[in-house]
Amino acid sequence: MLKRSFEPACGRWMVPPVNSSGSTKERILGAAELLFAQRGFDGASLRQLTTAAGVNLAAVNYHFGSKDKLVEEVFRRRLDALNERRLAALAKIAGAPETTLENLLEAFIRPALDLSHDDSGALFMRVLARAFAEHDDTLRQFLSANYGHVMRQFTAEFARLLPQLSKEELYWRIDLVTGALTHAMSGFGMIQRKSDVSEHTHREQTAQHLIRFAVAGLSHP
Amino acid sequence: MLKRSFEPACGRWMVPPVNSSGSTKERILGAAELLFAQRGFDGASLRQLTTAAGVNLAAVNYHFGSKDKLVEEVFRRRLDALNERRLAALAKIAGAPETTLENLLEAFIRPALDLSHDDSGALFMRVLARAFAEHDDTLRQFLSANYGHVMRQFTAEFARLLPQLSKEELYWRIDLVTGALTHAMSGFGMIQRKSDVSEHTHREQTAQHLIRFAVAGLSHP
DNA sequence: GGGGCCGTCAAACGATCGTTTGTTGCAAAT
DNA sequence: ATTTGCAACAAACGATCGTTTGACGGCCCC
Numbered sequence A, B: 001m002l003k004r005s006f007e008p009a010c011g012r013w014m015v016p017p018v019n020s021s022g023s024t025k026e027r028i029l030g031a032a033e034l035l036f037a038q039r040g041f042d043g044a045s046l047r048q049l050t051t052a053a054g055v056n057l058a059a060v061n062y063h064f065g066s067k068d069k070l071v072e073e074v075f076r077r078r079l080d081a082l083n084e085r086r087l088a089a090l091a092k093i094a095g096a097p098e099t100t101l102e103n104l105l106e107a108f109i110r111p112a113l114d115l116s117h118d119d120s121g122a123l124f125m126r127v128l129a130r131a132f133a134e135h136d137d138t139l140r141q142f143l144s145a146n147y148g149h150v151m152r153q154f155t156a157e158f159a160r161l162l163p164q165l166s167k168e169e170l171y172w173r174i175d176l177v178t179g180a181l182t183h184a185m186s187g188f189g190m191i192q193r194k195s196d197v198s199e200h201t202h203r204e205q206t207a208q209h210l211i212r213f214a215v216a217g218l219s220h221p
Numbered sequence C: 001g002g003g004g005c006c007g008t009c010a011a012a013c014g015a016t017c018g019t020t021t022g023t024t025g026c027a028a029a030t
Numbered sequence D: 001a002t003t004t005g006c007a008a009c010a011a012a013c014g015a016t017c018g019t020t021t022g023a024c025g026g027c028c029c030c
Helices: A024-043 A046-053 A059-064 A067-093 A101-115 A121-134 A137-161 A167-186 A199-219 B024-043 B046-053 B059-064 B067-093 B101-115 B121-134 B137-161 B167-186 B199-219
Strands: none
Touching: A024 A046, A024 A059, A024 A067, A024 A121, A024 B024, A046 A059, A059 A067, A067 A101, A067 A121, A067 A137, A101 A121, A101 A137, A101 A167, A101 A199, A121 A167, A121 B121, A137 A167, A167 A199, A167 B167, A167 B199, A199 B167, A199 B199, B024 B046, B024 B059, B024 B067, B024 B121, B046 B059, B059 B067, B067 B101, B067 B121, B067 B137, B101 B121, B101 B137, B101 B167, B101 B199, B121 B167, B137 B167, B167 B199
16 A cells, blocks of 8 residues: 555544544644644544544534634645735845845745744645645636735845846746645755754754755756 | 536446456556556446456456556556656766756656656556545655665755755755646646647647746745 | 366345435533 | 623534445357
8 A cells, every 4th residue: 555544453543642632623623633634634534533533423524614614724724824924024124225035935934934934834845835736727716815925025126136137037046946845844855853963953954945046946047 | 416427327437438448457467557647546446447458357356456456556556657757867967966856857757758748658647646636655665665766866966956045945946846736737726738739749748837936946045 | 079177247146335314412592 | 691702522414435246248278
């Protein structure tokens, strides 16, 4: 079997330890983030999810309306925070004459790395990487409608700092940086965190490598 | 709904036009590639799949043993060809004193782009991007066991052409290039093929941008 | 001509899916 | 004290899942 993760010999599926803190809605969202990251949106069933959250099966439909609405809420909760931080960081440097490409990339990348800081935020980056790969047009429209203006503001600032690039050239490069970012954040690839460095240090290294790589890729002639 | 693609008002799910060419096994593999790319491994059911292929429901289990074995075969068929081409291209330049970083990246990237050339090979890149995002350890082991030696040979050649980089630094950068490659190939992002350029031209542009970006990112001090 | 494979088929299997229902406990409002 | 509304629960709904079964027809080989 290639895809589905393990299934224990006894019992049908893993029941992660019950998370008993917070309200019912929050416990569902937390468990959803974990299981969506591990097994995907289709792969994680509401029964696994509600068992992990320690709530009743019907609670998801009661509080969110449907499984799809739950998925939407998982996205909205994290992306609202992420894009707020991005815009706040951008606002501090936008238009300033002394702003460097490193500053701008920092503003773009750092909030994504910080998101991975708190307890389960790191899982969300995997959920996001999955969603990107799903390639769904509905997701595309959702992201564009809700967070498109953030990307537009950053692109405008990139254009200001890289005036030598044509619009098309700039789009291409930002696209490639986004790909490298998503890849690095989701943690697939050769580079794994070594056991002797802390999670925080590892994130810091990731950011450093990513920013240097992106600066070189963006600003080459 | 965020994720599942549309479902038509009449009838339960889309039934793509029947593909009536080739053997039963080949038709199943073709339809699997299409539906796995569109709906994911869990999302695409054997009933959708066999209907699209124009074969009986039981044919999958008869010819492949199980759905999971089918997934495995979808991967193996394309990756065998991809890595053969990569190794052939690498063999022509490995160790040669006049080899440039561009040559090496070309050998690495071009076969992936060429894979997208034939009929449905482009779909496979989406399947692959999905599988990367799934983050499954079983997949990781499958790739490492069957195609790890390819990555190792390329890494050795990268190390020869970039002697100034530490081993860790090199791994990081190759990882980021891989992320950009996967992202560009899977086609999520701002850049979409314009209707006035051919598929071939678009692939060529993708390769050019990607190689230039990667060279800059890899070789910066 | 008859026996053994092979590929295909409709039909069914049990399991699991997302969702709905009806009931219960409980606290605030009347 | 009674009513109202919310949240949680067990249980069931019909649909769909991956897989298995047994029968049917065509083909080659003895």
